[in-house]
Amino acid sequence: MLDDASIAETDHAADSIAVSVWRGDASGGTWETFTVPRQPSQTVLDIVTWIQQEADPTLTYRFACRVGMCGSCAMMVNDEPRWTCRTHVGRVVKDGAISIAPLRNLPVIKDLATDMDPFFDKWVKAEATHHPSAGRHDDFAAVLPDDEQRVEASAGIECINCAVCYAACDTVAGNPDYLGPAALQRAWTLYNDSRDDAGGAILDAVSAQGGCHSCHSMGSCTHYCPNDLDPMGAIAGLKRATAKRFFRRGRG
Amino acid sequence: MRGGDPNAATRRPVRGHALWYAHIIHRVSGIALALFLPLHFWVLSLALTDAARLDNFLAFTELPFVKVAEFGLVFLLALHLFGGLRLMALEWLPWRAPHKTLAAGTLAVSAFVSGVFFLQAI
Amino acid sequence: MLDFRLYMAQRLSALIMAPLVVGHLAVMIYAVQGGLSAGEILGRTQGSLFWALFYGGFVVAVSVHAAIGLRTVISEWTRLRGGMLNGVAMAIFATLLVMGGRAVLAVTLV
Numbered sequence: 395m396l397d398d399a400s401i402a403e404t405d406h407a408a409d410s411i412a413v414s415v416w417r418g419d420a421s422g423g424t425w426e427t428f429t430v431p432r433q434p435s436q437t438v439l440d441i442v443t444w445i446q447q448e449a450d451p452t453l454t455y456r457f458a459c460r461v462g463m464c465g466s467c468a469m470m471v472n473d474e475p476r477w478t479c480r481t482h483v484g485r486v487v488k489d490g491a492i493s494i495a496p497l498r499n500l501p502v503i504k505d506l507a508t509d510m511d512p513f514f515d516k517w518v519k520a521e522a523t524h525h526p527s528a529g530r531h532d533d534f535a536a537v538l539p540d541d542e543q544r545v546e547a548s549a550g551i552e553c554i555n556c557a558v559c560y561a562a563c564d565t566v567a568g569n570p571d572y573l574g575p576a577a578l579q580r581a582w583t584l585y586n587d588s589r590d591d592a593g594g595a596i597l598d599a600v601s602a603q604g605g606c607h608s609c610h611s612m613g614s615c616t617h618y619c620p621n622d623l624d625p626m627g628a629i630a631g632l633k634r635a636t637a638k639r640f641f642r643r644g645r646g
Numbered sequence: 647m648r649g650g651d652p653n654a655a656t657r658r659p660v661r662g663h664a665l666w667y668a669h670i671i672h673r674v675s676g677i678a679l680a681l682f683l684p685l686h687f688w689v690l691s692l693a694l695t696d697a698a699r700l701d702n703f704l705a706f707t708e709l710p711f712v713k714v715a716e717f718g719l720v721f722l723l724a725l726h727l728f729g730g731l732r733l734m735a736l737e738w739l740p741w742r743a744p745h746k747t748l749a750a751g752t753l754a755v756s757a758f759v760s761g762v763f764f765l766q767a768i
Numbered sequence: 769m770l771d772f773r774l775y776m777a778q779r780l781s782a783l784i785m786a787p788l789v790v791g792h793l794a795v796m797i798y799a800v801q802g803g804l805s806a807g808e809i810l811g812r813t814q815g816s817l818f819w820a821l822f823y824g825g826f827v828v829a830v831s832v833h834a835a836i837g838l839r840t841v842i843s844e845w846t847r848l849r850g851g852m853l854n855g856v857a858m859a860i861f862a863t864l865l866v867m868g869g870r871a872v873l874a875v876t877l878v
Contacts, residue, residue: 472661473660473661474660561660564666564844565844568844569843569844601771601772602771605771605772607771607774607775608840610673611665611669611733611736611737612665612666612668612669613663613664613665613666613669613745614665614666617663617666627742630736630737633737633738633775634737634740636772637737637738640772640776676834676837676838676841677838679834680834680837680860680864683864683867683868684864686871687864687867687870687871688867688871690871690875691867691873691874693806693809693810693874693875694870694873694874694877697806700806701805701806701807704805704806707803707804708803716800720796723792723793724793727786727789727790727793730782730786731786734779734782734783737779738779759793762797763796763797763800766797766798766800766801767800767801
């Protein structure tokens, strides 16, 4: 692991970086190499911005907050899905080179911008949307923060839908029906939310083809989540809940 | 550098980490065992149809490289069993466990069990 | 590619096999001592209801488990889908069941 001192050293180790960027669209593309000047405390997002502003204004990419809160800048950096605004160049540069590609497992619109529709469609398919159990005229729900189920739900609610976990997952890559870690994690948080009314419907949705039972627990989602969430654990929870339901009622 | 579609599903997997290796070992050991089984069943059924051939085959298992192959098969079986038990614990037991440690433990126990087999076999 | 029923079948067959595999490993470690011979193996298993049930159950469980497992691997690593995929899985199931059944008969029939 590089510490701050050695990152500072590598800042001055080379004057420039050879950056390989994937260019193209849904019909295909190629890699293009740019020589980007090295700067102190440079992030991969800084590199992409420099390329667009100084070398090639036709480069397409997404970003928003640039401070690690929105997840818009997620891309494949050296074949790993990361937030580029939170990836310091010193940590990923190898022999003076870096590769940058659009997020895996999503259709490409252009260059580094992917179509997030399939990701959100699967979110809806997993019943990962809140099902209200009360209306505006009912009392507030009493939810104790250290209630076991609430703790389980709270463990997953910081998800900002950046799709890094979706890009990391080999099962998403191999199984087009698979709902994916983010959608399933959200389904699990709602299943544990005492205010959500549709536990049975959630379990049904995640038991269909491409549901939680397709997960192989390889844990790339948990490994790469920039918010330190644990989708693999959430999916295991869904498997446990569906198995319990099967043993109690004798049906799937 | 590389060319082509970055989203090809069969391109390099996202860089390996501990639990990803556990997954791939579990998958490959399962495939290997599944491919070995028909051969194993055929050899055993020789007892029914051609007992002499079975005895010849069993004599052949005295060869050193066969003993190493047997050790390999036992190792794969142990890996698949203990890795599978870890997965069942992850999926059906209610406690959160240190899975990287358990995965490492799986490797260790499998090596031990197959090592015991090997020492008895030679 | 697993829907819920295939998942349960695979996990349940796995749990059934766990003690059977441990038993098989123990038998192998014991049996391999001093070399293998047909006489020695068959002497233990022939006419034994226990071994017939042990290995018979093992064969049924492994046929289910391996067929579902290979079906998943094939669906994720190749482009085979739908009826063809299920056909291949059924063929694997049938092959293991028949060959395994013959093997069990071979070593337990008197």
